[in-house]
Amino acid sequence: xxxxxxxxxxxxxxxxxxxxxxxxxxxxxxxxxxxxxxxxxxxxxxxxxxxxxxxxxxxxxxxxxxxxxxxxxxxxxxxxxxxxxxxxxxxxxxxxxxxxxxxxxxxxxxxxxxxxxxxxxxxxxxxxxxxxxxxxxxxxxxxxxxxxxxxxxxxxxxxxxxxxxxxxxxxxxxxxxxxxxxxxxxxxxxxxxxxxxxxxxxxxxxxxxxxxxxxxxxxxxxxxxxxxxxxxxxxxxxxxxxxxxxxxxxxxxxxxxxxxxxxxxxxxxxxxxxxxxxxxxxxxxxxxxxxxxxxxxxxxxxxxxxxxxxxxxxxxxxxxxxxxxxxxxxxxxxxxxxxxxxxxxxxxxxxxxxxxxxxxxxxxxxxxxxxxxxxxxxxxxxxxxxxxxxxxxxxxxxxxxxxxxxxxxxxxxxxxxxxxxxxxxxxxxxxxxxxxxxxxxxxxxxxxxxxxxxxxxxxxxxxxxxxxxxxxxxxxxxxxxxxxxxxxxxxxxxxxxxxxxxxxxxxxxxxxxxxxxxxxxxxxxxxxxxxxxxxxxxxxxxxxxxxxxxxxxxxxxxxxxxxxxxxxxxxxxxxxxxxxxxxxxxxxxxxxxxxxxxxxxxxxxxxxxxxxxxxxxx
Amino acid sequence: xxxxxxxxxxxxxxxxxxxxxxxxxxxxxxxxxxxxxxxxxxxxxxxxxxxxxxxxxxxxxxxxxxxxxxxxxxxxxxxxxxxxxxxxxxxxxxxxxxxxxxxxxxxxxxxxxxxxxxxxxxxxxxxxxxxxxxxxxxxxxxxxxxxxxxxxxxxxxxxxxxxxxxxxxxxxxxxxxxxxxxxxxxxxxxxxxxxxxxxxxxxxxxxxxxxxxxxxxxxxxxxxxxxxxxxxxxxxxxxxxxxxxxxxxxxxxxxxxxxxxxxxxxxxxxxxxxxxxxxxxxxxxxxxxxxxxxxxxxxxxxxxxxxxxxxxxxxxxxxxxxxxxxxxxxxxxxxxxxxxxxxxxxxxxxx
Ligand SMILES: [Cu+2]
Ligand SMILES: [Cu+2]
Numbered sequence: 001x002x003x004x005x006x007x008x009x010x011x012x013x014x015x016x017x018x019x020x021x022x023x024x025x026x027x028x029x030x031x032x033x034x035x036x037x038x039x040x041x042x043x044x045x046x047x048x049x050x051x052x053x054x055x056x057x058x059x060x061x062x063x064x065x066x067x068x069x070x071x072x073x074x075x076x077x078x079x080x081x082x083x084x085x086x087x088x089x090x091x092x093x094x095x096x097x098x099x100x101x102x103x104x105x106x107x108x109x110x111x112x113x114x115x116x117x118x119x120x121x122x123x124x125x126x127x128x129x130x131x132x133x134x135x136x137x138x139x140x141x142x143x144x145x146x147x148x149x150x151x152x153x154x155x156x157x158x159x160x161x162x163x164x165x166x167x168x169x170x171x172x173x174x175x176x177x178x179x180x181x182x183x184x185x186x187x188x189x190x191x192x193x194x195x196x197x198x199x200x201x202x203x204x205x206x207x208x209x210x211x212x213x214x215x216x217x218x219x220x221x222x223x224x225x226x227x228x229x230x231x232x233x234x235x236x237x238x239x240x241x242x243x244x245x246x247x248x249x250x251x252x253x254x255x256x257x258x259x260x261x262x263x264x265x266x267x268x269x270x271x272x273x274x275x276x277x278x279x280x281x282x283x284x285x286x287x288x289x290x291x292x293x294x295x296x297x298x299x300x301x302x303x304x305x306x307x308x309x310x311x312x313x314x315x316x317x318x319x320x321x322x323x324x325x326x327x328x329x330x331x332x333x334x335x336x337x338x339x340x341x342x343x344x345x346x347x348x349x350x351x352x353x354x355x356x357x358x359x360x361x362x363x364x365x366x367x368x369x370x371x372x373x374x375x376x377x378x379x380x381x382x383x384x385x386x387x388x389x390x391x392x393x394x395x396x397x398x399x400x401x402x403x404x405x406x407x408x409x410x411x412x413x414x415x416x417x418x419x420x421x422x423x424x425x426x427x428x429x430x431x432x433x434x435x436x437x438x439x440x441x442x443x444x445x446x447x448x449x450x451x452x453x454x455x456x457x458x459x460x461x462x463x464x465x466x467x468x469x470x471x472x473x474x475x476x477x478x479x480x481x482x483x484x485x486x487x488x489x490x491x492x493x494x495x496x497x498x499x500x501x502x503x504x505x506x507x508x509x510x511x512x513x514x515x516x517x518x519x520x521x522x523x524x525x526x527x528x529x530x531x532x533x534x535x536x537x538x539x540x541x542x543x544x545x546x547x548x549x550x551x552x553x554x555x556x557x558x559x560x561x562x563x564x565x566x567x568x569x570x571x572x573x574x575x576x577x578x579x580x581x582x583x584x585x586x587x588x589x590x591x592x593x594x595x596x597x598x599x600x601x602x603x604x605x606x607x608x609x610x611x612x613x614x615x616x617x618x
Numbered sequence: 619x620x621x622x623x624x625x626x627x628x629x630x631x632x633x634x635x636x637x638x639x640x641x642x643x644x645x646x647x648x649x650x651x652x653x654x655x656x657x658x659x660x661x662x663x664x665x666x667x668x669x670x671x672x673x674x675x676x677x678x679x680x681x682x683x684x685x686x687x688x689x690x691x692x693x694x695x696x697x698x699x700x701x702x703x704x705x706x707x708x709x710x711x712x713x714x715x716x717x718x719x720x721x722x723x724x725x726x727x728x729x730x731x732x733x734x735x736x737x738x739x740x741x742x743x744x745x746x747x748x749x750x751x752x753x754x755x756x757x758x759x760x761x762x763x764x765x766x767x768x769x770x771x772x773x774x775x776x777x778x779x780x781x782x783x784x785x786x787x788x789x790x791x792x793x794x795x796x797x798x799x800x801x802x803x804x805x806x807x808x809x810x811x812x813x814x815x816x817x818x819x820x821x822x823x824x825x826x827x828x829x830x831x832x833x834x835x836x837x838x839x840x841x842x843x844x845x846x847x848x849x850x851x852x853x854x855x856x857x858x859x860x861x862x863x864x865x866x867x868x869x870x871x872x873x874x875x876x877x878x879x880x881x882x883x884x885x886x887x888x889x890x891x892x893x894x895x896x897x898x899x900x901x902x903x904x905x906x907x908x909x910x911x912x913x914x915x916x917x918x919x920x921x922x923x924x925x926x927x928x929x930x931x932x933x934x935x936x937x938x939x940x941x942x943x944x945x946x947x948x949x950x951x952x953x954x955x956x957x958x959x960x961x962x963x964x965x966x967x968x969x
Contacts, residue, residue, distance in 0.1 A: 062831075062930065063831035063832060063834075063930040063931065064831045064930060064931070066831075067828070067830075067831060067833075136828070137828045141788075141789055141827070141828070143787070143788050143789070143805065144788040144789065144828065144829060144830065147787075147788065232805045232806045237806055238789065238804065238805060238806060239804065239806070272689070272700070273698075273699060273700055274700050274701075274702060274703065275702040275703065275704065277703060277704075277705055277706075278704075278705035278706070278710050279704070279705065280705070281705065281710050303791060303799070303800050303801050303802050303826075304802050304804070305801060305802060305804065305807065305809035307736065308732045308733045308735075308736035311732050311736075312728070312729045312732050312733070315725065315728050315729070315732065316725050316728075316729070319721045319724060319725055319728075320721065322717050322720075322721055323714060323717045323718055323721065326674075326713060326714075326717040327710065327713060327714060327717075329678060330678075330681075330709075330710075330713040331705075331710070333678070333681045333682060333685060334703075334705075334706070334709065336685045336689055337681070337684075337685055337689065338689060338700055338701060338703065339689050339700050340689065340690075340691045340695060340698050340699075340700050341685075341686075341689050341690050341691055342691050343690060343691075351686070354678070354682060355675075355678070355679060355682065358674075358675055358678050359675065362671035362674065362675060363671075365667060365670075365671060365721070365724070366664065366667040366668065366671060368728075369663045369664075369667050369724055369728040370728055370731075370732045371659050371660050371663050371728060371731040371732055371735055371799065372660050372663040372664045372667060372728075373799075374656065374660055374735070374798070374799020374800055374801070375649045375657070375660040375661075375664065375795065375799045375800070377791075377799075377800060377826065378791060378800070378826040378827055379826065439643075439650075442643075442648065442649045442650050442664075442795075443643035443644070443647070443648045443649070443650065444643070444644070444647040444648050444649060444795045444822060444824065446791075446793070446824050446825070446826040446834075447826075448828045448833060448834075449833065449834035450831070450832075450833070450834045451834050451835070452834070453837075453910060455644070456644045456647055456822075457643045457644040457647070457648070
């Protein structure tokens with residue numbers, strides 16, 4: 001995001017550049033921008049929820065609108081904010097960490113982003129058309145979701161279907177990238193933990209998202225084409241939806257948390273100036289968590305009536321996850337032990353994460369005890385638990401990663417003072433908001449309650465929670481100011497501001513568009529650190545300087561996504577009038593035509609000539 | 619095991635009681651002061667897991683604090699490079715084994731309690747009640763005793779009452795925090811759980827599964843009375859005479875209006891089988907109107923004139939001719955005379 005360049009080329013050219021880009025670094029910017037936008041939107045929804053719950057029997061918003069608010073808050077935060085922000089970080093950092101010039105399929109990368117973005121926009125159009133936003137909760141349990149009037153749930157189905165396809169593509173792309181494009185010497189067991197996390201997360205995406213896809217299709221057919229998968233009166237079964245949903249959504253939780261485990265591993269090691277303690281254990285713990293993550297989905301269903309055998313098995317499987325997670329926590333502590341810890345904003349978020357996430361993990365184990373869960377389930381205890389994990393884990397991790405890699409991504413360093421202020425406001429606000437909620441739940445407050453009644457002992461807790469939420473909001477606003485400030489007059493970042501250990505710190509900030517002039521040669525875990533210790537301080541190239549092959553930009557991913565989105569509107573409204581089928585045909589037509597062009601037109605990309613690279617070096 | 623568990627339990631309960639007294643949690647609503655078998659089973663596990671987890675948390679915090687005090691980069695240390703440690707087999711084994719032990723400690727009682735609470739083998743000898751969840755109210759059919767009621771579930775103290783639950787529409791969840799944990803009320807299969815109250819009382823029940831706009835207003839009560847009072851109540855309910863004429867003219871008017879205004883097509887009084895809306899046989903004894911409103915005449919009139927404003931999305935709105943204030947008043951007068959038993963929520967101590 002070089003300002004000078006922007007001004008020279010004008011805004012139109014700048015926009016066109018981003019719409020057509022296939023460069024992983026620019027796609028990362030897009031993901032961060034898109035995810036950030038939806039994060040603010042989801043945050044606004046959260047504030048409205050907390051205002052409604054500030055006092056008992058409040059009527060700030062109506063019951064129907066409240067259900068739309070909680071549904072959209074959950075859906076937006078999970079699918080449109082947390083996931084894309086993580087995908088953005090992966091895009092920005094992983095190829096650099098493994099010494100690659102881009103991802104394996106740059107075109108697909110762009111397509112993945114645009115599908116996500118358009119899916120998110122489609123979903124949010126439900127606020128303005130078709131009788132309101134989805135209102136059956138982000139879990140969309142049938143038959144509430146199949147019976148929900150208006151088009152809200154239709155928007156949910158198609159919005160998630162489109163953006164989910166984008167995520168799936170992103171996952172496959174990262175897998176291919178890590179399998180095939182690691183630099184010479186970058187063996188699997190030398191990959192930085194963030195790249196490992198990206199790899200394993202992508203496996204999770206690959207196996208988990210299809211369950212969601214199937215579930216959404218069934219829901220779509222029930223709502224639009226008269227099928228009866230979830231219609232009990234016609235022999236359907238509503239519990240199937242819960243299974244499909246959680247077979248996806250439990251791994252989804254790990255899709256959100258494993259990447260930030262990677263972030264924290266890299267940050268703790270770098271800012272403690274120590275090698276990650278127990279690297280091998282950390283890698284295998286990650287793999288184990290991912291594997292177990294597929295075995296535990298029914299812990300969300302302890303009260304469904306699956307019987308004591310199923311409940312016991314899923315309870316034990318869930319508790320087992322405590323073991324690898326515990327290993328991670330202690331290995332981070334051991335990494336810092338004996339180190340020389342620099343406490344800057346990135347490290348503050350990391351340090352804030354450890355106790356917060358530990359609490360979230362522990363309430364997770366408490367929830368795993370099936371009989372105890374009969375009390376916790378669907379109460380504010382659960383709300384507290386998953387916010388401790390997703391905010392205390394994922395959001396803290398994203399903030400840590402942003403402060404840590406901002407210089408690499410944008411070439412400037414975020415303002416430290418504002419960074420610290422953001423952290424403290426958010427940290428205090430976070431605990432104020434969510435800690436009391438554990439007690440609110442046990443005191444008899446179920447989740448998704450539009451109002452709580454007067455005189456039930458729930459007033460104080462809810463008030464505290466709302467005050468906390470406002471502190472968090474102020475923290476976020478200061479972060480935004482920080483971003484604008486840094487963009488306008490932040491300090492220019494050197495190539496290696498934190499005395500880094502991995503490859504991304506060996507090239508300039510921001511990196512040139514081809515990343516590595518010469519593919520690096522990796523000679524150990526923490527390759528840059530290895531070279532520093534041997535007194536060289538820079539990476540040995542693995543090849544002589546030569547031409548670099550680069551992919552061409554393309555507008556086609558944008559057009560394909562646009563086509564599917566138009567078709568999405570068509571599907572939603574053809575229920576009302578068959579004339580809307582025109583949109584279905586036009587949209588699918590546009591998408592297919594774009595795909596055809598992509599298939600028929602040979603696009604070999606272009607080469608950056610060796611001479612040009614040499615000239616640049618001077 | 620019982621010994622130290624017992625000690626922890628009393629300690630925990632004492633501190634919880636302090637919290638409750640400090641205004642944190644309402645008696646007969648909060649799960650933190652269990653007064654029934656299921657709630658106690660859950661509470662034991664909540665305490666056990668909390669103790670284990672707090673123990674682990676303290677260790678983490680201890681190490682964390684030491685790290686923060688001792689290993690921060692100090693002034694003048696700019697060039698210092700700490701020793702690069704690869705790992706430690708011993709340490710890593712320790713923090714693998716200890717969590718495994720802790721998890722097993724929690725898993726064993728969890729499995730035992732799970733099977734215990736799912737044990738329905740004695741249901742044939744117990745009291746069995748069919749529960750139906752509706753958007754946004756609860757129906758209780760005393761099948762063997764051949765009568766029904768809604769919103770207030772009467773049970774005898776100290777006995778196992780088996781509730782067999784089914785939904786007529788979307789998924790609900792039946793939760794009486796002080797007596798037992800919750801169980802979902804699904805449209806496709808009957809779920810059974812049992813309630814066993816240790817003390818007399820009127821306990822708050824809540825719907826715990828999102829079921830539409832008025833999900834948060836779908837409250838009900840469990841009224842635990844002594845076994846003698848329960849028997850009395852059952853026989854009173856069985857002998858209720860639906861045709862009974864009210865004494866005063868206003869109420870007689872109300873009864874006529876009730877019959878004229880289509881109310882009967884949804885509401886049963888006495889033996890009529892209709893169950894589209896709550897059974898009103900003992901309506902005058904309700905602890906709450908529509909599950910959550912104080913049982914006053916004004917509230918009832920408000921409800922009859924505009925239920926939508928009190929429970930958005932409810933299934934009564936618009937299903938009967940609009941009532942004038944006067945008509946509503948007469949009907950209210952009539953409904954508030956529908957009592958057939960001395961046994962009321964007050965018998966259990968009231969709300
Ligand atoms: Cu889960
Ligand atoms: Cu409900």
